[in-house]
Amino acid sequence: MLAGIRVIDFSRVLAGPYCTALLADLGAEVIKVEPPGGDDYRAIGPFADGESGLFRAMNRNKQSIVIDLKTEAGLALARSLCARADVVVENFRPGVADKLGIGYATLQADNPGLVYASVSGFGQTGPESHRPAYDIILQAMCGLMDATGAPDGPPTVLGEAVSDVVSGLFASWGILAALLARQRSGKGTHVDVSMFDATLGLSATLVARYAATGEAPRRVGNRHPSSAPFGAFRAADGFYVVAVLNNKLFQALAGAIGQPALAADPRFANDPARCAHEADLRACIEHWSATRTVAQVNRVLGAAGIPVAPIRNVRQALESELAAHRGLLAEVAGKHGSLARVPTQPVKFSGQHAAPLRPAPALGQDTDTILRALGLGPLQVQALRAGGALGPDTALAPHDKPELENHHA
Template sequence: MRRPLEGVRVLDFSRVLAGPYCTALMADLGADVIKVEPPAGDDYRHVGPFKDGESLLFQSVNRGKKSVVLDLKTDAGKQAALDLTATCDVLIENFRPGVMDRFGLGAANLCGAFPKLVYVSLSGFGQTGPNKALPAYDIIIQAMSGLMDVTGEADGPPMMVGEALGDVAGGMFAAFGAMVALFDRERTGRGRHVDLSLFDSLVSMMPIAACRALIAGETPQRTGNRHALSAPFGTYQAKDGHFAVAVLNDRLFESFSSAIAQPQLADDPRFATDVLRRQNEPELAEFIEGWAANNDVETVVDNLTRAGIPAAPLSSVMQAWTSPQVEARALASPVSHPTLGQFLVPEQPVHFNGAPRGGRQAAPALGAHTVDILKTLTHGDRT
């Protein structure tokens, strides 16, 4: 069995999270990813958590790659980068606009020299626009995208999402952009420059907020753990913790009302439609939590599930990653490392029929493949 991206070679100039996440997804699918690092290495090699001197975060998002050390401030480093580009299908970089140009490795230069190259630029705000030169980290993108403004309790301050979602969104769309450009190259014979940003990516991943702002002309407000438009659709208190429930139509609400031993709610005019249920959600919540207060979370979820109502306990990250569902879906698989031994790293989530999962390599030591790769360089292999 073969992986879908076997035979695709990727030159990865990215560092930290967004770009490396993109190329990790591609490496999972069989791409030959060559990670170009400065002499000091990717910043993430120096960010914890650490074990036996190794960054586990670096291991997580740089799995399956090769490492080549090049000093792009030197003529020899720039020439080696050009020679490597000639052998690659895709180039990924996540510097601020203009930095690759200063190295002589900008999109205009390399796409002109290598017409089949797919050149992906992933930056905080893109190659155009008034904010293009601004520095960007995930919290900055969450703040400017509106995501923090709609996250948190209604009477509380804006909140960060508990994951670097801006970086991950950018990484996913970078992989998507690279794949689309490669597909188009099969038809046209030419690559292209792909320009995307963390800001654009995260804003685009908020379709509910977008429709309310762009079409309804309203500013979404924070609603805590309750859905902004539907009810009951959120988290509620049981005797020993919280549970999540999702009721999105009248038929389901009728079943839900019976399941919580309040069948009269289905005929209550306050709860006759989804819109009315959301408007009167505080009153509805009293009925729900009054019933749930007599039951533990496990019993609540079991009763609702048997009635056909989407419901779930709230899992910790550890509970989620060690769940039978994660194991069955092979979302993590073991790799072997000379210092850390064997451990699990995440794997891209899409299942391709006939393509194997697992069997991957740990993240490389700094410069581990420099000599082997540079001594085999030939010109024009991909162009």
């Protein structure tokens, strides 16, 4: 769907590369510009077959060229690439791209139709714009950690780098909107994506509750803050979840667990009452499920039309029949010729064929191809190499750098 769109990707680690991976999945040509040392994610575990699994996933379907932007010839080469591009993506701290010579004003002067996306922790302007951004910092500052965990427990970090991921998602959305606007006006724009903004945008119900009440949502553990029974419950061999949002479903649940009188109990007469007496209701439900397996609970409640599910781990989710049917993992060639699995983009389009899936590139593997497409001959390429514009002719060893505790934008 994005065939013919060329993206120059200066980003690294997670938020920016995830954005450009989504664009590449839809057929955009994504040229990943890496410094001589490569994207930091190349050195971050877990490793499989000598290759970072995180880098492999976030840089599928891309080409890689090494350019040393600190050399005059390297900067000129990067600007030449951007002059022929539709989109540029970067996730440096505000001001760094300008210092490197690839800021929006500079590149837009060369290419007025350029869509330029910047992903940063706190936006291109404002009192926090200078701060470094890691996912856990954003989860802490945006209220996600405070709203997650048991009521009597500490704030809890989510089990995914959601601030990074949602920032990449919003960046891809912003780029597509800007490309659509460019069709009408012929002009590009600067897409400013703040991880702070994006994380609060992700927190749609938390923000809505605060906007309506003026009070910060409280931690409620594995249950819904304003509905019951809606959460996780214990069975004989594990946990399951149910989601009951109305009286009809509650009546069906009461019958399914052999306690139809619960539907007439004043404590459980409606959703607010059930929520106020959630502990009593939980005791009734778990008294029934404590003698049954998770599988048995799901069969009984599912047959009664109750929204119910077992609590799976990621392996179980990805190895499920549903995930296989939806094609959520695909195989590509690994670093040494073995097959490796990478995630696919999750949106399906009728009448459209998915772009062929290609593995993440080795460091600088497409340099010569990209330079030939720019019209450079062998002698010109040789001169760039000799001058250091393309960095040294060595690939990044996977364990050259220590594993980072947190993910930078």
